[in-house]
Amino acid sequence: MDSQNLAYAITQIVHNFGAVAVVGGAACALARSDAGTQRKLAGLVLVAWLTQAVSGAAFGAISFYYYAKFPDIHGVAVAALIVKVVCAVFGFTLAMWQLLARHSEVSRRYSWLALCGLGMLALGSAAVLRWFS
Amino acid sequence: MRNLSMLVLVLISFAVPLAMAAGENIDIISPVDGARLDSKAENKMDYNVTLGAAGGHVHLYVDGEEAALLRQAKGSYTFDHLAQGKHEICLKIVNKNHTPIGVERCIKVTVQ
Numbered sequence: 001m002d003s004q005n006l007a008y009a010i011t012q013i014v015h016n017f018g019a020v021a022v023v024g025g026a027a028c029a030l031a032r033s034d035a036g037t038q039r040k041l042a043g044l045v046l047v048a049w050l051t052q053a054v055s056g057a058a059f060g061a062i063s064f065y066y067y068a069k070f071p072d073i074h075g076v077a078v079a080a081l082i083v084k085v086v087c088a089v090f091g092f093t094l095a096m097w098q099l100l101a102r103h104s105e106v107s108r109r110y111s112w113l114a115l116c117g118l119g120m121l122a123l124g125s126a127a128v129l130r131w132f133s
Numbered sequence: 134m135r136n137l138s139m140l141v142l143v144l145i146s147f148a149v150p151l152a153m154a155a156g157e158n159i160d161i162i163s164p165v166d167g168a169r170l171d172s173k174a175e176n177k178m179d180y181n182v183t184l185g186a187a188g189g190h191v192h193l194y195v196d197g198e199e200a201a202l203l204r205q206a207k208g209s210y211t212f213d214h215l216a217q218g219k220h221e222i223c224l225k226i227v228n229k230n231h232t233p234i235g236v237e238r239c240i241k242v243t244v245q
Contacts, residue, residue, distance in 0.1 A: 004187070008230060063232035071231040072192060074199040133202070133231045 007062045015055040019126070021048030022091060023119035029112045038108070039099065045115060046095035052122070053088045073133045080129040087122035091115060157185035159224050159238035166240040170215065176244070177211040180224060188236070189229035196220055215244045 025045040029038050060070050073081065098111050162179040170176045182191050184206055191203040193210060201210055203224075223239040 002186075004228075059230055063228075063230050067228075067232050067234060069233055072199065072225075072227060072233055073231055077231075 004062070004066050007065075008059070011055050011058045011062065014051060015059075018048045018051035018055060019119070019123055021045065022052060023116060023123060026112050026116035026119055030109070030116065033105075038112075042095055042099040046092065046099055049088055049092040049095055053085075053092070056084065056088070071133070073129070075132070077129050077133040080125040080132065083125040084122050084129065087118045087125070091118045091122070094118070156183060157188050157226050157234065157236040158183040159191070159226065159236060161222075161224060161238055161240055164240065164242050166242075168240075168242050170242050170244045172215065172217050172244045175211060176215055177209050178222065179209045181207045182224065182226065184226060185236075187228055187234045188226040189231075190227060192225050192227050192231070192233070194221075194223040194225065197223075215242075217244050219243050 021044055025041045025048060029041040029045075032038060032041070063069060063071050094111055094115050098108070098115070103111070160181040162181060164170060164176075164178065178193075180191075180203070182188075182203075184190070191206075192199055193201040193203055195212070195215070200212075203210060219241060220243075221239055221241050223237055225233045225237040227233050
């Protein structure tokens with residue numbers, strides 16, 4: 001096993017678990033109404049979005065390290081990547097807001113719904129990015 | 134001491150990027166370099182690629198713009214439309230992360 005494939009594989013593992021956490025954490029929060037659990041889940045989702053951003057950037061960094069070039073993507077793939085980045089920015093911000101701000105039960109629920117939607121949108125974009133590159 | 138040697142070896146293996154591709158090759162069978170093509174005809178390219186250990190698939194470029202992604206190592210690609218004039222057609226082997234690994238073949242054609 002060469003170090004390049006190992007680096008990509010480890011990054012992919014981290015990225016996959018991050019994807020599970022952003023969607024799963026938000027979905028669990030929608031099913032649990034107690035404040036303590038929701039706070040823990042907000043922390044998990046916050047870390048998960050950060051993980052997604054860092055591991056996503058790591059894919060490009062690994063390419064640059066080995067070939068001094070970034071992945072060569074065009075058209076639909078670039079659009080999908082932009083959607084993923086936007087999802088990560090909004091997801092991180094919303095999770096931070098969920099964790100730190102005091103808000104009503106209704107706004108909290110809408111916030112979790114939005115986080116769940118952002119996670120699913122990012123997952124869908126990942127599939128497009130994978131196959132339209 | 135032995136453990137230290139192993140540690141040094143592991144660190145070196147991570148510190149030195151894979152600079153050289155091994156076993157990869159691109160052969161553009163047709164058109165040949167410098168060929169003249171008919172703009173009214175169906176123009177296609179026949180190719181044969183050896184992806185090697187580092188290669189995942191092939192990107193096709195026309196005048197520097199990515200035109201197609203080729204997943205078959207051997208086959209042909211029909212151009213949608215090649216405008217009249219000179220064009221550069223390139224094939225690049227990329228890894229599974231779509232990064233060019235440094236193996237490419239380019240030809241120049243003139244469409245009349």
